[in-house]
Amino acid sequence: MTSQLEALNLPNNILSDIKKRSETFKNSEDAMLIGKGGYMPSEDAILFDAMIALSLGKNVLLKGPTGSGKTKLAETLSNLFGQPMHNINCSVDLDAEALLGYKTISQEGSKTSIEFIEGPVIHAMKKGHILYIDEINMAKPETLPILNGVLDYRKMITNPFTGEVIKASSDFGVIAAINEGYVGTVPLNEALKNRFVVIEVPYIQGEQLKAVLRSQSMLTNEKLISQFVTLSSDLITQVQNGQISEEAASVRALIDTCDLAVYMPPLRAISRGITEKLEDDREKAAIQNIAETLFV
Numbered sequence: 165m166t167s168q169l170e171a172l173n174l175p176n177n178i179l180s181d182i183k184k185r186s187e188t189f190k191n192s193e194d195a196m197l198i199g200k201g202g203y204m205p206s207e208d209a210i211l212f213d214a215m216i217a218l219s220l221g222k223n224v225l226l227k228g229p230t231g232s233g234k235t236k237l238a239e240t241l242s243n244l245f246g247q248p249m250h251n252i253n254c255s256v257d258l259d260a261e262a263l264l265g266y267k268t269i270s271q272e273g274s275k276t277s278i279e280f281i282e283g284p285v286i287h288a289m290k291k292g293h294i295l296y297i298d299e300i301n302m303a304k305p306e307t308l309p310i311l312n313g314v315l316d317y318r319k320m321i322t323n324p325f326t327g328e329v330i331k332a333s334s335d336f337g338v339i340a341a342i343n344e345g346y347v348g349t350v351p352l353n354e355a356l357k358n359r360f361v362v363i364e365v366p367y368i369q370g371e372q373l374k375a376v377l378r379s380q381s382m383l384t385n386e387k388l389i390s391q392f393v394t395l396s397s398d399l400i401t402q403v404q405n406g407q408i409s410e411e412a413a414s415v416r417a418l419i420d421t422c423d424l425a426v427y428m429p430p431l432r433a434i435s436r437g438i439t440e441k442l443e444d445d446r447e448k449a450a451i452q453n454i455a456e457t458l459f460v
């Protein structure tokens with residue numbers, strides 16, 4: 165891994181920053197070994213570019229369909245950099261308190277006082293940890309602008325609940341994830357999007373997918389694993405042709421299907437793990453047809 169990074173001819177300051185940030189970096193080859201559950205990139209640039217961007221202090225936006233490994237990639241980066249990760253799961257209910265923290269009354273003996281419990285943003289800023297904002301386009305458009313100062317060169321915020329001015333520690337990093345076009349999502353505000361470096365995270369295929377299915381599912385039958393990889397690539401072709409929706413090719417659903425296939429015939433596993441999650445009868449029939457030709 166180190167030599168692969170060196171081969172990219174990165175400026176020395178970036179390379180040494182990446183190495184310095186992570187005490188585990190010299191063992192990163194181990195950390196990345198798929199058997200240990202790290203993110204398996206479809207191309208090295210996905211992982212390296214995310215590392216370079218974070219190392220330069222940029223915010224990273226991971227863009228890709230459901231179950232394509234965005235969270236796994238963020239976890240792997242946190243692992244590589246040796247920086248704990250704090251999660252925010254966005255929804256319409258997300259508010260400033262969920263991001264920044266809240267006041268509460270604390271009691272010590274007969275003494276009561278008001279205490280501020282720090283939320284994930286302030287905690288990660290102070291400690292120089294990684295903040296992971298999942299499904300960022302599920303938040304109401306008016307909620308996230310409170311983070312504008314955190315997400316630009318200032319990297320600071322005035323806590324509206326306490327008046328404290330917080331400047332992020334130099335290692336603080338932000339990774340966000342987005343699923344475009346899903347129910348409940350809204351287009352990301354341009355000013356917010358502009359604060360991120362965007363990295364596409366597609367579904368993995370072929371040998372990479374095989375390695376992930378081997379390591380993350382319970383299935384050990386190599387022939388079946390290969391058939392499921394073929395099923396996935398046929399489904400991705402159908403997605404590209406607009407015949408079925410993207411989530412049908414999710415790696416998460418395929419791992420579930422492989423697990424089920426240890427205990428039931430593959431066609432039933434596909435029905436439970438993939439087909440029945442869809443609403444449209446034509447899509448279901450299309451998947452069933454593909455499955456029946458592969459698993460006779």
Ligand SMILES: Nc1ncnc2c1ncn2[C@@H]1O[C@H](COP(=O)(O)OP(=O)(O)OP(=O)(O)O)[C@@H](O)[C@H]1O
Nearest residue numbers: 202203204229230231232233234235236368415416
């Ligand atoms: N490239 C990959 N390398 C390793 N594991 C992967 C990869 N792609 C998917 N997975 C596995 O698939 C499952 C789903 O991945 P993950 O939760 O990271 O997806 P996601 O893109 O964050 O999904 P969502 O958008 O629904 O939150 C996990 O078990 C993860 O380990």
